[in-house]
Structures are given as structure tokens and as C-alpha cells.
Amino acid sequence: xxxxxxxxxxxxxxxxxxxxxxxxxxxxTDEWIHSHTGISTRHLAPDGMQTSDLATEAAKxxxxxxxxxxxDLDFILVATAxxxxxxxxxxxxxxxxxxxxxxxAAFDITAGCTGFIYALDVASSMLERHxxxxxxxxxxxxxxxxxxxxxxxxxxxxxxxxxAAVVSQIDEPGRGVLSTVLGAEGSGALxxxxxxxxxxxxxxxxxxxxxxxxxNGHHVYDFAVKAxxxxxxxxxxxxxxxxxxxxxxxxxxxxxxIVQAAGKRFGIPEEKFYMNIAxxxxxxxxxxxxxxxxxxxxxxxxxxxxxxxxxxxxxLTYGSAVIRW
Ligand code: UT7
Numbered sequence: 656x657x658x659x660x661x662x663x664x665x666x667x668x669x670x671x672x673x674x675x676x677x678x679x680x681x682x683x684t685d686e687w688i689h690s691h692t693g694i695s696t697r698h699l700a701p702d703g704m705q706t707s708d709l710a711t712e713a714a715k716x717x718x719x720x721x722x723x724x725x726x727d728l729d730f731i732l733v734a735t736a737x738x739x740x741x742x743x744x745x746x747x748x749x750x751x752x753x754x755x756x757x758x759x760a761a762f763d764i765t766a767g768c769t770g771f772i773y774a775l776d777v778a779s780s781m782l783e784r785h786x787x788x789x790x791x792x793x794x795x796x797x798x799x800x801x802x803x804x805x806x807x808x809x810x811x812x813x814x815x816x817x818x819a820a821v822v823s824q825i826d827e828p829g830r831g832v833l834s835t836v837l838g839a840e841g842s843g844a845l846x847x848x849x850x851x852x853x854x855x856x857x858x859x860x861x862x863x864x865x866x867x868x869x870x871n872g873h874h875v876y877d878f879a880v881k882a883x884x885x886x887x888x889x890x891x892x893x894x895x896x897x898x899x900x901x902x903x904x905x906x907x908x909x910x911x912x913i914v915q916a917a918g919k920r921f922g923i924p925e926e927k928f929y930m931n932i933a934x935x936x937x938x939x940x941x942x943x944x945x946x947x948x949x950x951x952x953x954x955x956x957x958x959x960x961x962x963x964x965x966x967x968x969x970x971l972t973y974g975s976a977v978i979r980w
Pocket of ligand 1 (some may be wrong): 682683684687688691692768807808809813846871872873875876879908909911913937939967968969
């Protein structure tokens with residue numbers, strides 16, 4: 656029995672904002688953003704569009720590609736740092752309703768930008784333990800809503816998007832998700848977090864505040880390079896594969912320099928990493944499924960190709976999955 660990504664699709668909001676557009680509103684330049692991150696543009700969700708809307712659109716496309724009906728789903732997992740509602744209900748439940756499904760399990764996973772890999776691992780375990788045959792694993796974000804537009808060091812980094820995978824149990828040993836590594840370093844939790852003013856008591860008259868992103872860029876950068884390096888080492892150690900066996904490494908798209916630095920340590924040519932940060936910026940848990948959907952559309956993923964997903968993010972979390980496509 657294997658767990659495969661049966662189909663993959665994305666939803667990208669139409670509104671495309673260039674670095675020059677941002678430079679008209681905040682104190683930055685295209686040259687700075689591009690040279691420090693590799694980002695040229697990002698897409699932003701219009702007012703009124705929630706994370707569940709992006710997730711639902713991506714999910715509909717993935718279901719159509721997989722030729723699976725919503726009522727065939729046994730669960731819906733949404734990895735997100737920007738749920739429709741903080742706390743509850745889970746965005747996955749809202750997605751279930753918007754898809755017209757009912758009854759299947761639905762819950763969110765909070766693992767920052769590593770969320771899609773965490774969710775994929777949970778989904779694989781659920782299917783392996785016979786919690787059904789098909790599930791949806793979605794990474795969806797509307798981070799632009801939580802960006803502090805006064806803080807140029809983070810405002811330029813993020814974009815909105817969703818990516819969705821239909822995962823299925825099939826009887827083809829050696830295919831699908833072959834190995835996963837998940838980890839976290841909670842001591843770095845406040846290196847990347849949502850600042851929120853706490854309410855002091857049940858009788859507090861404080862208005863609810865909109866949380867906003869705060870990041871210690873240097874700490875997160877160092878963590879990210881170390882996480883990528885450790886993940887690649889561990890995957891090579893824990894599987895029988897060598898770097899040459901991989902058709903693609905698909906990293907979380909946070910900063911092109913992070914990927915270049917990790918690649919240099921192993922002598923991995925840049926072309927082996929699939930990168931699309933230039934167009935979409937950092938879309939957190941959506942970045943890996945959006946990259947996979949784009950690769951699939953371009954015909955870059957062939958059946959039986961070996962690929963490695965590499966993620967890191969708030970938590971601080973990290974994770975990797977080796978997949979035989
Ligand atoms: O997905 C979650 C994971 N997140 C990440 O992986 C992000 C990790 N961190 C990074 O990618 C980098 O640390 C950043 C891209 C956030 C920042 O790059 P940096 O090379 O570390 O820049 P810096 O923070 O050291 O800032 C250098 C200079 C500063 O000016 P001074 O003090 O040297 O005069 C900043 O004020 O660049 C300035 N600066 C900017 N200038 C123009 C910071 N942001 C901007 C900006 N435009 N947007």
C-alpha cells in the first residue's frame with residue numbers, strides 16, 4: 656500500500672503587485688528586494704476573499720484533476736497560519752462546507768511555512784492506518800492581511816495563494832510518500848510570530864487587535880539554512896538515495912539566498928531546486944504545493960521521478976518528504 660499525491664492544483668489571486676508598486680507606498684526599492692530575496696512580484700487576495708476561499712478554489716481544481724467527488728473524501732486538512740477565524744472553527748471545516756462536502760474529518764494544522772509537509776505526513780499516516788482512501792491536503796494563506804505595512808523588512812516578503820493535493824491510497828509499492836522527517840525548535844518561537852495584545856481578563860474592555868507579523872530576520876535566516884542542510888543530510892542518511900537520484904528538490908520559497916546557501920554546502924546545482932519565489936514571494940504553507948502544481952502544469956514532474964520537499968518556518972519548524980511521483 657502506498658500514499659500518492661494523485662493530483663495537485665493551485666489558486667493564485669489575480670492582483671499582482673510588483674516591487675516598484677510597493678516602492679510607491681513604502682520606503683524600499685526593487686533593487687533591494689530582488690537582491691536580498693529573489694522576489695519580483697507577489698499576488699494579493701482582494702478584500703473579502705478569505706483563506707478558505709483560496710483553499711476551496713485550489714481544492715476544486717485538484718478534485719477535478721483527480722476525478723474524485725467531494726463525497727469520496729475521508730478528510731480535509733488545511734495547513735495555514737492565516738485561518739479565517741483565529742482559534743476556531745477550523746478553516747478546513749469552512750472549506751468542507753464551501754466544497755459541498757459533509758461528514759468527513761476536517762481540521763487545521765499550524766506548523767508555519769512547514770505546514771504542508773506536516774499535513775502531508777499526517778495524511779499519509781491516516782491513510783496508512785486505514786482512515787479511508789482519499790483526502791485533501793491544502794496549504795492556504797492570506798498573509799498580506801497580517802503584514803505590518805510600516806515594517807519594510809517583512810512587508811515586502813509575503814504573498815497570498817493556495818495549493819491543494821488530493822492524496823490517495825493505492826496498491827503500488829514503492830510509489831508516493833516514501834519517507835518524511837519532521838522537527839521543531841520551540842526556543843525560536845518568538846523569532847517569527849504574530850504580535851497580539853493579550854486581553855487581561857474576562858471583564859477586559861480592550862478591543863480585539865489584528866495580529867501582525869514580527870520576525871527576527873537574521874535568526875530565521877540562519878535557522879533556515881541550517882534546517883535545509885540538516886534535512887538534506889538526514890534524508891540521504893535515512894533513505895537509500897543519493898543526491899543524483901533526485902529529479903528535483905522543492906524548497907519552501909522564503910528567500911532565494913537561503914536555497915543557494917544550502918545548495919552550495921552540498922554542491923547542488925541551482926537548477927536542481929525548483930524556484931518560483933520571483934513571482935509569488937513567500938506564501939508560507941502554500942509555497943510548496945503551489946510550486947508542485949506549477950511544475951506539474953509545465954510537465955516537469957514525470958511518473959516515478961524522485962523528489963524531495965524541504966520546508967522550514969515559524970515554530971521554528973522544519974520538515975522534509977521524499978516522494979516517488
Ligand atoms: O517563511 C518563513 C521564513 N522566513 C525567512 O526565511 C526569512 C529569513 N530572513 C531573510 O530572508 C532576511 O533576513 C531578510 C530578507 C528578511 C532581510 O535580509 P538581510 O540581508 O538580512 O537584511 P537586513 O535585515 O540585515 O537589513 C539590511 C539593511 C538594513 O539597513 P541598514 O541598517 O543596513 O541601514 C535594513 O534597514 O536593509 C534595510 N532594509 C531594507 N531596505 C530597503 C530592510 N528591509 C528593507 C527593504 N527595503 N524592504
